[in-house]
Structures are given as structure tokens and as C-alpha cells.
Amino acid sequence: MINKIIYSTAEAVADIFDGATIMISGFGEAGSPIELIHQLIDHGAKNLTVVSNNTGSGLVGLAALIENKQVKKMICSFPRTANSTVFPELYNKGEIELELVPQGTLAERIRAGGAGIPAFYTPSSVNTPLADGKEVREFNGQLFVMEHAIKADFALVKCLTADRYGNLIYNKTARNFGPIMCTAAQTTIVQAKHIVEPGTIDPETVVTPGIFVNRVVQVSNPADESKLVADNRRYPW
Amino acid sequence: MINKIIYSTAEAVADIFDGATIMISGFGEAGSPIELIHQLIDHGAKNLTVVSNNTGSGLVGLAALIENKQVKKMICSFPRTANSTVFPELYNKGEIELELVPQGTLAERIRAGGAGIPAFYTPSSVNTPLADGKEVREFNGQLFVMEHAIKADFALVKCLTADRYGNLIYNKTARNFGPIMCTAAQTTIVQAKHIVEPGTIDPETVVTPGIFVNRVVQVSNPADESKLVADNRRYPW
Amino acid sequence: MVTEKNTIGWSRNEMAQKVAADIPDGSYVNLGIGIPELVADHVPPGIEVIYHTENGLLGMGPVPEKDLADPELINAGKKCVTAIPGACYFHHADSFTMIRGGHLDICVLGALQVSKEGDLANWSTGAPDAIPAVGGAMDLVAGVKNIWVITEHNTKDGKFKLVNQCAFPLTGKQVVTRIYTNLAIINVKEKNLYVREMAPGVTFEELQRLTEAKLINESGK
Amino acid sequence: MVTEKNTIGWSRNEMAQKVAADIPDGSYVNLGIGIPELVADHVPPGIEVIYHTENGLLGMGPVPEKDLADPELINAGKKCVTAIPGACYFHHADSFTMIRGGHLDICVLGALQVSKEGDLANWSTGAPDAIPAVGGAMDLVAGVKNIWVITEHNTKDGKFKLVNQCAFPLTGKQVVTRIYTNLAIINVKEKNLYVREMAPGVTFEELQRLTEAKLINESGK
Numbered sequence: 001m002i003n004k005i006i007y008s009t010a011e012a013v014a015d016i017f018d019g020a021t022i023m024i025s026g027f028g029e030a031g032s033p034i035e036l037i038h039q040l041i042d043h044g045a046k047n048l049t050v051v052s053n054n055t056g057s058g059l060v061g062l063a064a065l066i067e068n069k070q071v072k073k074m075i076c077s078f079p080r081t082a083n084s085t086v087f088p089e090l091y092n093k094g095e096i097e098l099e100l101v102p103q104g105t106l107a108e109r110i111r112a113g114g115a116g117i118p119a120f121y122t123p124s125s126v127n128t129p130l131a132d133g134k135e136v137r138e139f140n141g142q143l144f145v146m147e148h149a150i151k152a153d154f155a156l157v158k159c160l161t162a163d164r165y166g167n168l169i170y171n172k173t174a175r176n177f178g179p180i181m182c183t184a185a186q187t188t189i190v191q192a193k194h195i196v197e198p199g200t201i202d203p204e205t206v207v208t209p210g211i212f213v214n215r216v217v218q219v220s221n222p223a224d225e226s227k228l229v230a231d232n233r234r235y236p237w
Numbered sequence: 238m239i240n241k242i243i244y245s246t247a248e249a250v251a252d253i254f255d256g257a258t259i260m261i262s263g264f265g266e267a268g269s270p271i272e273l274i275h276q277l278i279d280h281g282a283k284n285l286t287v288v289s290n291n292t293g294s295g296l297v298g299l300a301a302l303i304e305n306k307q308v309k310k311m312i313c314s315f316p317r318t319a320n321s322t323v324f325p326e327l328y329n330k331g332e333i334e335l336e337l338v339p340q341g342t343l344a345e346r347i348r349a350g351g352a353g354i355p356a357f358y359t360p361s362s363v364n365t366p367l368a369d370g371k372e373v374r375e376f377n378g379q380l381f382v383m384e385h386a387i388k389a390d391f392a393l394v395k396c397l398t399a400d401r402y403g404n405l406i407y408n409k410t411a412r413n414f415g416p417i418m419c420t421a422a423q424t425t426i427v428q429a430k431h432i433v434e435p436g437t438i439d440p441e442t443v444v445t446p447g448i449f450v451n452r453v454v455q456v457s458n459p460a461d462e463s464k465l466v467a468d469n470r471r472y473p474w
Numbered sequence: 475m476v477t478e479k480n481t482i483g484w485s486r487n488e489m490a491q492k493v494a495a496d497i498p499d500g501s502y503v504n505l506g507i508g509i510p511e512l513v514a515d516h517v518p519p520g521i522e523v524i525y526h527t528e529n530g531l532l533g534m535g536p537v538p539e540k541d542l543a544d545p546e547l548i549n550a551g552k553k554c555v556t557a558i559p560g561a562c563y564f565h566h567a568d569s570f571t572m573i574r575g576g577h578l579d580i581c582v583l584g585a586l587q588v589s590k591e592g593d594l595a596n597w598s599t600g601a602p603d604a605i606p607a608v609g610g611a612m613d614l615v616a617g618v619k620n621i622w623v624i625t626e627h628n629t630k631d632g633k634f635k636l637v638n639q640c641a642f643p644l645t646g647k648q649v650v651t652r653i654y655t656n657l658a659i660i661n662v663k664e665k666n667l668y669v670r671e672m673a674p675g676v677t678f679e680e681l682q683r684l685t686e687a688k689l690i691n692e693s694g695k
Numbered sequence: 696m697v698t699e700k701n702t703i704g705w706s707r708n709e710m711a712q713k714v715a716a717d718i719p720d721g722s723y724v725n726l727g728i729g730i731p732e733l734v735a736d737h738v739p740p741g742i743e744v745i746y747h748t749e750n751g752l753l754g755m756g757p758v759p760e761k762d763l764a765d766p767e768l769i770n771a772g773k774k775c776v777t778a779i780p781g782a783c784y785f786h787h788a789d790s791f792t793m794i795r796g797g798h799l800d801i802c803v804l805g806a807l808q809v810s811k812e813g814d815l816a817n818w819s820t821g822a823p824d825a826i827p828a829v830g831g832a833m834d835l836v837a838g839v840k841n842i843w844v845i846t847e848h849n850t851k852d853g854k855f856k857l858v859n860q861c862a863f864p865l866t867g868k869q870v871v872t873r874i875y876t877n878l879a880i881i882n883v884k885e886k887n888l889y890v891r892e893m894a895p896g897v898t899f900e901e902l903q904r905l906t907e908a909k910l911i912n913e914s915g916k
Contacts, residue, residue, distance in 0.1 A: 410751045
């Protein structure tokens with residue numbers, strides 16, 4: 001029998017190792033698996049490379065993971081946002097690396113990682129500093145830059161509802177990077193607000209097929225990151 | 238106001254021109270837009286390049302379009318099936334061209350066409366005759382072949398339900414090539430069994446966002462191709 | 475050398491109104507963060523525009539009443555929004571299929587600098603202590619058919635923004651097709667800047683004085 | 696030189712049973728058209744296997760009662776099937792993301808020829824009047840972790856199928872990891888064929904005589 005449900009976030013992240021590459025879903029706080037991230041802080045794995053669109057807000061979630069010096073390098077498109085101070089400080093001190101990737105290229109590189117496509121050509125970033133050192137090639141009279149797939153050892157993803165096969169659906173714009181990150185990691189760990197019996201999710205509406213998911217842990221009442229930030233909360237509490 | 242609904246299949250295909258490249262959805266009969274294809278036979282456009290996984294069955298649908306000598310070239314993965322006789326006969330007489338593409342490469346080339354990716358690398362077909370003449374390149378010690386995007390002038394697609402914005406959902410495995418073909422054509426023409434008001438399709442479950450669709454025509458009772466084939470029907474009737 | 479706000483030229487809302495008036499009925503439009511967001515407030519009645527936000531929503535509606543705000547329904551600026559009937563959600567790779575694949579009609583962006591050839595710089599001043607952040611801008615300018623810039627004509631300290639060559643790192647080369655400033659509406663055609671319309675009280679001579687790049691007057695004034 | 700059916704060796708159903716017995720609980724499996732389809736009938740009770748069909752279904756169930764058949768719910772062989780609770784539908788690009796991206800555990804395919812190095816030929820005899828048709832085979836062998844072949848040991852007219860080098864056009868090079876024939880189960884390891892098990896009544900000498908490629912006996916018999 002297939003049962004991907006794990007009964008604690010601690011158990012779900014237990015085998016994340018030092019030096020791992022970890023994809024973390026979310027666009028700002030929407031879709032960010034904050035309870036899994038906090039568990040990763042408790043767990044303590046270091047020298048991580050994190051692939052995520054942003055770098056977190058305030059002193060919770062991804063920002064707290066970075067503040068805790070567990071992240072060696074960020075691969076992201078937009079490392080500064082309204083309440084983002086942790087990353088900029090460490091970056092300006094030279095204590096964290098940054099690979100800046102255009103958002104669509106980031107998405108496509110992750111999708112390619114999941115789809116067995118090692119490299120592709122894109123028009124994005126041609127003739128800009130972000131194409132420096134990359135192969136540029138002409139197709140039909142237009143220039144394109146070659147970009148490589150990104151794969152990860154682990155993905156931490158937040159969804160709305162899951163079943164024991166790992167089928168997932170998401171909530172509104174919290175979907176964002178979740179579905180493609182599920183495909184691109186060796187081990188995909190998901191926090192779900194709801195867990196239902198197989199067949200409850202209409203097979204026409206499954207967004208992430210279970211084949212892309214390894215572990216599901218229920219987090220019934222995920223924290224609201226913006227409220228924690230507004231309250232100046234810091235993790236570990 | 239946006240209203241992509243067209244009131245006749247004739248009007249929907251009226252501007253298809255001689256020499257056009259046309260994507261046609263379907264895997265066998267599942268998802269094949271048979272009424273749009275029959276309308277294209279009535280319309281009479283010639284020298285078409287057709288991108289479709291198969292070459293049709295019996296003497297109806299895609300097979301009838303080919304028998305009517307409207308197709309110059311097929312781009313497909315599996316040109317012979319149980320009841321497929323039209324294509325093999327013309328092919329053996331040298332009267333129709335064939336570009337044979339592995340099914341996953343066909344899907345990815347179509348997706349790339351829709352996504353603005355001019356070319357990508359895939360492991361499929363490396364060291365086989367289907368990679369002859371193509372660029373082969375090594376990434377991380379493994380060989381990959383470069384494949385180019387496919388775009389079309391028109392896509393003919395069958396779906397279950399549509400709204401006036403062109404949002405679509407499909408039925409079971411009739412989904413197959415429909416969603417990616419919608420993205421890769423200059424003009425996407427869809428036949429839908431049902432047409433509903435915007436908002437009726439849950440925004441979480443839309444499979445093809447309306448931005449990829451240009452025209453929707455209702456075909457409430459699409460023909461069952463396998464029954465037509467079993468009855469030895471031929472189009473034009 | 476600086477044009478005072480509220481004394482001469484259009485206000486931000488007037489600039490946004492000018493942009494909105496140029497959007498054809500039925501367009502698919504992506505609005506950048508900041509001034510571009512104002513455009514949605516000014517679409518004339520009877521015109522239906524579908525807004526795309528790159529974080530996964532087509533059919534974005536206006537800002538919600540405060541107690542209806544959902545932190546999982548946001549726009550690219552991470553502000554809470556709503557979804558219209560007929561909207562749909564999708565993941566990031568599908569969202570950038572829309573952008574990179576040429577499916578959007580218009581994208582309205584802010585700018586640090588625009589060159590006479592339509593080069594855009596809007597993501598980095600290149601300052602050594604600035605945290606570089608690009609977001610979706612490079613994908614938008616590479617993929618969307620019409621890239622419109624909405625910006626003050628000059629910087630706060632009176633520097634040129636419409637220049638011969640961008641000094642800041644580029645977002646894209648030869649991508650901007652039209653510029654809406656507080657002083658004028660300017661088309662970029664064949665590597666030249668054509669003034670289509672000037673704000674009330676602005677003369678062509680004054681406009682050229684405030685613009686590094688050479689302008690060609692097509693305004694009829 | 697031909698081994699008569701039903702006198703010596705396993706039947707097709709017995710071959711399928713051997714394959715089924717080797718599938719670990721919880722595997723994601725793609726079954727090719729033809730003999731491979733029989734495998735699903737023989738999965739032991741208590742073992743849960745999820746079947747993938749490349750035309751867009753994960754969680755494929757058995758053939759339906761005839762009056763419940765839906766022509767829009769089919770498998771890769773275009774036969775009507777069913778979907779289990781917990782199944783899901785997806786489009787072709789997503790389906791081949793599963794295949795090419797290495798997400799499936801096992802694929803069971805038929806073969807025209809297999810070489811001692813694990814090269815597979817199963818899509819074309821190369822005959823001048825044959826219509827070439829490849830389907831998803833090249834993607835499957837390139838992407839799925841374990842490629843198992845199920846095939847008669849020899850052709851109907853007694854020719855070798857397990858050869859030193861494939862004469863027919865390749866589907867993939869060094870891709871097959873195990874071969875199930877009516878006479879034996881053979882592992883492909885480091886460019887050699889290792890006999891794991893022989894059908895009742897088959898001797899190693901007899902098996903080698905019916906096989907062009909050199910075999911190594913690991914069956915313990």
C-alpha cells in the first residue's frame with residue numbers, strides 16, 4: 001500500500017543533509033511552507049543552497065533560516081522585498097552568495113529539471129548582465145541565451161489539500177512555484193492544510209500528480225507570515 | 238467585451254489558408270475535433286502540414302482530410318494504428334511526407350513553441366536514426382539531442398466545456414495534446430460540448446486559460462469516431 | 475531644470491489615464507509594480523481588459539475590501555487583490571509561458587532609463603551596495619508584444635531618464651515601444667523617439683531641453 | 696530450432712506473472728502495448744502498483760464492463776480502461792515530464808531485438824515499405840529507471856532476438872535492464888547477459904543454443 005503521509009514535520013525533514021540544495025515554494029508569503037522551514041531551523045542542516053523566488057520577510061520563515069546562517073547560497077529572482085532585511089545585510093557583508101535569475105527563467109529551469117531537459121534557450125536576459133558568460137545563439141534571426149536545468153535534493157512545498165498518494169491541489173496564487181518544484185527534487189516534502197481519502201480530489205482537477213510527491217504532513221493551521229512579521233515575531237520563538 | 242464564441246464551424250475555420258501548418262488535438266479518436274476537421278474538408282484548404290499524434294482511422298476525421306489530398310506533410314509519432322489505411326497507402330506511393338517524432342519530443346516541441354523556447358535538449362532518440370543530422374551535445378556526461386520548437390498557424394482542439402473568455406476544461410484522457418496545442422498556434426479554434434458563463438468553471442480547475450484560445454464553437458453532440466469507422470462511414474457523407 | 479509637480483504636466487493618475495485610453499478592448503495586459511498599477515483604475519467603461527499577474531492569475535480584479543483580503547490571493551507586488559468571474563490560477567512555468575510565448579498584448583512598466591532605441595533599464599542602478607533584484611521584468615520585455623513605459627520625465631534631482639544610451643544595466647535591448655511621462659507621450663519607432671502628444675503647457679523646445687535623446691515632433695503642435 | 700509453445704517454457708501469462716512478482720510495492724509502472732499489458736492482471740494481492748499511461752492518466756485501472764466503456768478514457772494502446780480512486784489526468788507535456796524526468800520506476804516493453812549490452816530495437820524492422828511508427832518508446836527508454844523487456848525468446852521463424860548487435864533500428868542504447876522470455880529471466884549488467892532463472896525443462900545449454908549473445912549462468916542450475 002502507498003501511504004506518503006508522515007505524522008510530524010520533524011520526521012518529514014529528518015534526512016535533510018548539510019550541503020543539500022533545497023527548493024522552497026512561495027511567492028512572498030503566499031505558498032511558503034513556513035512550518036516546514038521552521039522545522040528545518042530546528043533540524044539545523046547547514047551550508048544549504050536554497051532555490052526560492054524571494055528571501056523571506058521579517059525574522060520568520062525563510063528569513064529566519066537565512067538569519068540562522070544555514071543558507072550558503074540563494075538562487076532567486078527578487079531578493080529584496082518590503083520587509084526583507086536579513087538577506088540584504090548578510091549579502092552586503094559578503095556572508096551569503098546570490099545567483100540572480102529572471103523569474104521566468106527560474107521557473108523554466110526548475111520545470112526543465114523535473115522534465116529531464118538539461119538545457120534550453122530563452123530570449124530573457126539577452127544583452128543584459130545576467131547573460132554574461134552564457135552561450136548566446138541565434139534562432140530565426142533572434143538571439144537567445146542557453147540556460148541549464150535546476151534540480152534539488154529536497155523540495156519543501158505548501159499546498160491546500162493532499163491525499164495519501166501525494167496528489168495535491170493548491171489555494172489561489174499560493175500555487176506559484178509549488179507544482180514545478182515538486183517535479184524537480186529528489187525528495188518532495190509537502191505540508192497540506194487538509195488530507196483527504198484518495199478519490200476525494202476530482203481526477204480532472206489534481207494539480208500535482210502524486211508521482212512527484214514523497215512525503216505529506218498535515219499542518220491544519222499554518223501561520224500567517226505577514227501577521228508574524230507585523231508583530232515583530234522571531235523564530236525560534 | 239470579450240466574446241470568443243463563434244456560431245458555426247464554417248465561420249470558425251473560414252480563414253485557414255492553403256499551405257498552413259495546423260495542429261490537431263487527439264490521441265486516436267480521444268480528443269480529436271472531428272467536426273472541425275470535417276468542416277476543414279468542406280472548406281478545402283490544401284497543402285497543409287498537420288501536426289497530430291496519429292493519422293486517423295477509417296475514412297472519417299483526420300483520415301478523411303488526408304484521403305481528400307489536403308495534407309502535404311504529417312508531423313506525428315505514430316502514423317499507423319488498427320484502422321489506419323489511408324495514410325500508409327499514400328505514404329507508400331510517395332504522395333505524402335512524414336516527419337516522425339518521438340511522442341514526448343513531439344509534446345515538448347509543441348510546448349516549447351507555446352512557451353517562447355526556440356530549442357531544447359532531450360535524451361530521447363539519442364543513438365537512434367531519429368537523431369540523425371541533429372546536434373548532439375553532452376551535459377553531465379550524458380548525451381542529448383537538440384530539438385526545435387513547433388508552432389502552428391492554427392490549432393483545432395476538442396474540449397468538454399468552455400466559456401466566452403476561452404477558458405477550457407477537458408474530459409479524461411481526451412485532454413492529451415489539447416492544452417499544449419492551444420498555446421502553440423497563432424489562432425486556436427476549439428470545439429466544446431458545453432458553453433457556460435464565465436465563473437462557472439472553478440478558477441482552480443481551468444486547464445487551458447482563455448488567453449491561449451481565439452475561437453470557441455459549440456458542438457453539442459460530437460460524433461463517435463470509432464462507431465463511424467465500425468459502420469464504414471466516409472466523409473464527405 | 476526640474477519640472478515641478480502639479481504646476482506643469484500630467485499627474486500620475488492622468489498619466490495612467492492616458493495609458494488606459496490606449497489599451498484596445500479585449501487586451502491581455504500585465505501591469506508592473508508602482509505607477510503602472512494605477513492604470514487599472516482608469517480603463518474606460520465598456521472596455522474589457524484581462525489583467526495577468528505573473529505569480530499565477532489571469533483575470534485579476536481590484537483590491538478587495540480590507541476584511542475580505544486573502545494573503546494567498548496577491549499580485550506581483552504582493553498586494554492582496556481579487557479575481558473576476560472567468561479568472562484562472564496556474565503555476566509559474568505556465569504563467570511565463572504566457573509571457574515568454576508572446577501571448578500578452580501589453581505590459582506597462584516603470585523605468586530608470588529608456589534609450590532612444592527603446593533599450594530599457596529598470597532593475598538595477600548598478601550601485602555597488604544595491605541588492606540586485608530582477609523579478610519578471612526581463613521575461614516581460616523579452617516576450618510581450620507591446621512594452622509601454624510609464625515614468626516621470628526626469629529624475630527627482632533633475633537628471634535625464636530618456637537618454638542616448640542607458641548607463642544602468644539593461645533589462646532588455648530595443649524593447650520599449652511607447653513612453654508615457656508626465657510631460658509627453660512618445661513612440662519608439664525604428665530607433666527614434668517620436669513625440670505623439672505633449673501635456674498642456676509643455677512646448678516641444680522645453681521637452682527637448684528635458685530630454686537627452688533627440689526627439690522628433692509628431693504631435694502636430 | 697524453434698521451441699514449440701505449450702511444450703516447453705512459460706506461457707505469456709506465466710511470463711507476465713514473473714514480471715508482476717518482481718514489481719516492488721508502491722511502484723509507478725508504465726506497461727507497453729501487447730504482452731506487457733498482461734502484467735497488470737498478475738500483480739499479487741497486497742501489492743499496490745500505480746499504472747501510468749502516456750496519453751495522460753496516472754492510476755489506470757482494469758478494462759471496464761463493456762457498457763461502461765468511455766472512448767475518452769483509453770490507454771496508450773487506445774483500448775478503453777478505467778481510473779482508480781486517486782487517479783489523475785494531465786496533458787501530454789506533463790505526462791512526458793513524468794517519463795523523461797525519471798519519475799517512473801519501471802517500464803515493461805515488447806522487443807524485436809535486444810543486444811547483450813541492453814540496446815533495444817522495438818519500433819521498426821527497417822523494411823523499406825514499413826510505415827515507421829515510434830510512439831512513446833524512445834522517451835520511455837530514455838527516461839524510466841528500469842526498462843524491462845517481455846518477449847518470446849525467438850521469433851516465430853526461429854531467429855534470434857537476443858543478439859550481439861541489433862540489426863533493426865535502435866529505440867535506445869544500453870537501456871534494457873532485464874529481459875523476461877518464455878524460456879528465461881535474464882539481467883543485463885555491465886554489458887553482459889546474466890541468466891537469473893530458467894523455465895522448467897530448459898537447460899542452460901539449450902538456452903544458449905537459442906541465443907546469439909553469450910549468456911552467463913547465475914541461475915544456480
